Amino acid sequence: MPNSPSTFLDAYGAGLSTSQQYQTLSQTGNSAAAVSVLNTLFSYGDHAPSITSASSSSVSSTTYVTVGLVLDRNNNISADPLLSGTWAQRQAALDQYSSPADLWATYGANTGDYNTVQGSVPSDAFLLANQLGYLSSAADRTVWATFTVAEFAQFFGLASTDVYVVTPNSNSGQATFVAWAGSLTLPSSVSGLWVDQNVSITTPHLINSTAVPLTGLPGIGNGANSTPAQTVATPAAVAANYNFPLGADVPTDPIALVENTVNNQAGLFAAYNLYRQQVGLSPVTQAQFQVLSGTTDPQGVVIPELTLDISIVAGAVPNSTQLLYSFLNTYPYNANSTPFSAYQLAFFDTTNHPSVITSSYPAVGQASAGSVFDWAWQELFKDGALANVSVHMAAGDEGASAxxxxxxxxxxxxxxxxxxxxxxxxxxxxxxxxxxxTTIEQTAALAVAGDPATIFPLVAAGLKTLPSHLSAAAPAAMATVLTTMFETVWQSIAVESGTPTSVSFGSHQTGSGGVATGWSIPDYQQAFGLSTLTNGNRGMPDVAALSSGDTYYAVLSADYVNGTSTTLLHGDGGTSAAAPLWASLTTQFNAVFVDQGLPKLGYYNDLLYIAAVIAPGSFNDVQLGNNDNSYFTSTTSTGYTSPYYDHLYVAGTGEGYSAGLGYDLASGLGTPNGLLLARALSAIAHSQVNSLADPSTSPPMLDADGSGWESGADQALLFQTTGNGATVHLDLGDHATLFSSGASASYSWTSRLAQQSLQSDFDPGLALLFDKQGQGAVSYARVANNETLAVTVDGVAGQATQASLSDPYGFADFFAGSDQVRVARPVAIAETVGGQDDQVAVVRMRQVGENSLQLTLYKVDDLAGTIDGLAPGHPAYAAAAQGRAYLTTYGANSISGPGYGQFGYTELQGVNAGDIIAMRLDNQTTGAVFWAFANANEVVNGQKVGHLWNYGLNTWGWEDTYGGGDHDYNDLIVQLDFTSASGHHWLV
Structure with missing residues (x-):
């Protein structure tokens, strides 16, 4: 049960409102104090709002406020256990319900409690809310009522003198709303309360802070200094740049869009089809563009947010029907409502059942953590997860300051x-x-000149073409092709010279990100290892995509629809564009999943974090830029003004977050490589589903034994070290192994680079640029089932922070300071679609070795690599392996390397679920033969030489030279893929 009672500051005041004014009001409910607080919080500059007591004769009897009374779930059942399992466990649990009615009979409200609460509400208030379109039902656990102010006071046990009608000044941009002082009395079975008014504090916080001197552009990669240099690209071009997996001819499901208003629907629809024609898309029927909620003005203004959203979805998934759910803001009853009702209508739409939703709208008012308002908001999105809807929300355009x-x-x-x-x-x-x-032109020059130090992080961020091979031509007015060279955090704040200097704080120029202290860290971020970064709270964003800066989206102009411009297209953006782009990508993932016999994704954040660990090539790792835009305001001159504030000065404080390696609070996991991410998600989902059906098909590599780790099977393991060079101590049961590792080269291959190289359009020049970059050291050991395993690096115990995510896929990383030891299997376990036999597996290769190479893949009997009792290294082992070799679809029992720098692809036939697949490499130039199992290889300085390196999900790199050569382990990169060839082969 959430904390109650609450005051109006909980509903409208912001998570910042722990002020003495709030505390005093909470304790006393004093009306004079309430008016004082309202004047303070909702004034703008030196303009005060008009505040009228509901008891005043000047307050109209038709002043309304709509409220949602939210009940607990049936028998106080919690949705958390169902939602906290793995994705496959969630899907299996949801699948047990034969219909939505069956599901909500469990997770909705108790029917008797619901009827009691509904009966307590004045019938006219309940009927009016229903007429306005609000969804009241036991399923959504909400009783909506549209009260007059007098009814509001009476229902919640307030004196009429403690209810106020607040009319903000005209500069605030806010509509009239209702506020109150004192505590609200709620019906006994009501756990949450939602007041459907979008209200934000407009009075700035005047805080004594240290200002940071500002010049030019605080961000990087957002400063093209001439309009022709800024690219305006079609959404289809942006989707193609992010390697979306499906072509424009593949049918995709509808997408739900939460919108504020959908005015002038006839004019909007006509203009939308003109836009589609302009960007090369076929027109749609009205059935493919449906407005499903909200009463809107036929002559009203269409806002840019709406035209932006529909344009992004049209370009990225042109075959998806758009379902628009707008706020229920019918004047005069709710002149400025929240998106709560629109989300709810989408989640409980039993006719259209949208599986993907995108929105740029939070509730403007920031409910205090633990309040009844906060509880209602939290439970709303649990409903979305239970409805198996993938909810995408723009992180916001307000940077680290929010x-x-x-x-x-x-x-x-x-x-x-x-x-x-x-x-x-x-x-x-x-x-x-x-x-x-000007912020990146010098870096660009270094990249074109071939500087590896410059190019290496650009490749991690998605660069696929050697910079010297890129076109330097100016982009077209409407670019239909977009090619990333730099991707940076969106930070377009600019400091302009003047007296005083102007800086665009508050003007929606920066992608938001940071730590949400009101939420505990979710399981998927805990398992990813973000607890220290976020101090045990929810970090955001999760992912990112193009918003604005040096590239805009070519979208339908709202001014054109409104008749104030004759220009059909214009450039626009923001995280409000990035969210529908990701929703479009999720819709393509759903098409792939259904094609492969899987359920739709629904709530799938955890799968994305797993993919980032085991298949980092799925994400472009944005490493440049920041969202530093924290600032304060003052009535005293600071030397800076902002066009966003009236009669006030501003000053930046320089607080925020920078992009960096891996997850960060400016760009999350990064931006998508759609095809690689689709392959990873498919592999993860099938693995989880197969494990539910038969856990024995893929035994864990490591098990947590309460105090450490132990081997999950009798198996061979690789131990590979990267970092600055170290002595590694392995405790394996009752024996120990010690080996030394030199430092990794500056540009030694990472799992991300190895996986990125396995794209057919990855420039061979990039692969060759980073050839001959030595790794650390790799050791090899046979480990018995249940044998304990511990890793120490230079005396520091290694911590397997992300092992719970990667272990099911055959590896775990032990971190110790700046060094890392990866423990990995040298074999793949075939996790086929549906656990079926006689399947086709895809083999992808990138050769960065100069010799002629040949690869053989063969089936072994166990994780130690034995065949009919013969261990690797036995004199008869080679013949036994040849007898177990898989045939390609062309009938060959070996695969030739594609050649120096080149990409190759083939398919294996006859792969059965649970097959354990090992590899042999033949260097046909030198005649040397190498095995995945080091105990079958040559001995140098008394040690067996390992020739294999693990690069993540079923991906390995070979060293093709006797004795270990240059130890770069990229002479032949090999990846096995057991799911992409299923269905329509869309991911092959």
Whole structure:
């Protein structure tokens, strides 16, 4: 049960409202204090709002406020156990319910309690809310009522003198709303309360903070200094740049869009089809563009957010029907409502059942953590997860400040539910744009000159073409092709010279990100190892995509629809564009999943974090830029003004977050490589489903034994070290192994680079640029089932932070300071679609070795590599392996390397579920033969030489030279894929 009672500051005040004013009001309910607080919080500059007591004769009897009374779930059952399992466990649990009615009979409200609460509400208030479109039912656990102010006071046990009608000044941009002082009395079975008014504090926070001197552009990669240099690309071009997996001809499911209003529907629909024609898409029928909630003005203004959203979805998934759910803001009853009702209508739409939803709208008012308002908001998105809807929400365009001018970092609490996928913002620059962006032009010159130190992080961020091979031509007015050279955090704040200097704080120029202190860290971020970074709270964003900066989206102009412009297309963006782009990608993933016999994704944040660990090539790792835009405001001159504030000065405090290696609070996991991510998600989902059906098919590599780790099977293991060089101590049961590792080369191959190289359009020049970059050392051991395993590096115990995510896929990383030891199997276990036999497996290769190479894949009997009792290294082992060799679909029992720098692809036939697949490499130039199992290889200095290196999900790199050569382990990169060839082969 959430904390109650609550005051109006809980509903409208912000998570910042722990002020003495709030405390005093909570304790006394004093009306004079309430008016004082309202004047303080909702004034703008030196303009005060008009505040009228509900008891005044000047308050109209038709002043309304709509409230949702939210009940607990049936028998106080919690949705958390169902939602906290693995994705496959959630899907299996949801599948047990034969219909939505069956599901909500369990997770909705108790029918008797619901009827009691509904009966307590004045019938006219309940009927009016119903007429306005609010969804009241035991399933959604909400009784909506549209009260007059007098009814509101009476129902919640308030004196009429403690209810106020607040009319903000005209500069605030807010509508009239209802507020109150004192505590509300709720019906006994009501656990949550939602007041459907979008209200934000407009009075800035005047805080004594240290200002940071500002000049130019605080961000990087957002400063193309001429309009022609800034690219305006079609959404289809952006989707193609992110390697979306499906072509435009593949049918995809509808997408739900939460919108504020959908005015002038006839004019909008006509303009939308003109836009589609302009960007090369076929027109749609009205059935493919449906407005499903909200009464809107036929002559009203269409806002840019709406035209932006529908344009992104049209370009990215042109065959998806768009289902628009707008706020229920019918004047005069709710002149400025929240998106709560729109989310609810989408989640409980029993006709259309949308499986993917995108929104840029949180609730503006920040409910205090633990309040009845906060509880209602949290449970709403649990409903979305239970309805198996993938919810995408823009992280916001307000940077690390969240547009709270208090001088520090903040996160909008209603923008950070762990059951939504929060999408941050980036900027993309091609070569021409980069050469005209003063913040990156020098870096671009180094990249074109072939500087590996410059190019290496650019490849991690998605660069697939050697910079010297990129076109330097100016982009077209509407670019239909977009090629990333730089991807940076979206940070377009600019400091302009003047007296005083102007800086665009508060003007929606930066992707939001930070730590949501009102939410505990979700399981998927805990398992990823983010507890220290986020101090045990929810970090955001989860992912990112192009928002604005050096590249904009070519979208339908709202001004064109409104008749104020004759230009049909214009450039626009923001995280409000990044969210529908990710929703479109999820819709393509759903098409792939259904094609492969899997359920739709629904709530799938955990799968994305697993993919980032085992298949890091699935994400472009944005490593440049920041979202530093924290600031404070003052009535005293600071030397800076902002166009966002009236009669006030601003000053930046320099607080925020920077992009870096891996997850960060500016860009999350990164931006998508759609095809690689689709392959990873498919592999993870089938593995989880297969494990539920038969856990024995893929035994864990390591088990947690309470105090450490132990081997999950009798198996061979690789121990590979990266970092600055170290002495590694392995405790394996009752014996120990000690080996030394030199430092890894500056550009030694990572799992991300190895996986990225396995793209047919990855430039061979990039692969060759990073050839001959030595890894650390690799050791090899046979480990018995249940044998304990511990890793120590230079005396520091290694911590397998992410092992719970990677272990089911055959490896675990032990971190110790700047060094890392990967424990991995040298074999693959075939996790086929549906656990079926006689399947086709895809083999991808990238050769970065100069010799002629040949690869053989063969079946072994166990994880130690034995065949009919013969261990690797036995004189008869080679013949036994040849007898177990898989045939390609062309009938060959070996695969030739594709050649120096080149990519190759083939397929194996006859792969059965649970097959254990090992490899042999023949260097046909030198005649040497190497095995995945080091105990079958040559001896140098008394040690067997390992020739194999693990690069993540069923991906390995070979060293093709006797004695270990240059130890770069990229002479032949090999990946096995057991799911992409299923269905329509869309991922092959």
């Amino acid at each position: 547009n709270f001018p208090n001088g520090t970092v903040n996160v909008a609490h209603t923008h950070s539910s762990p059951f939504t996928l929060l999408v941050g913002g980036t900027s993309i620059a091609g070569l021409y744009t980069a050469q005209n962006d």
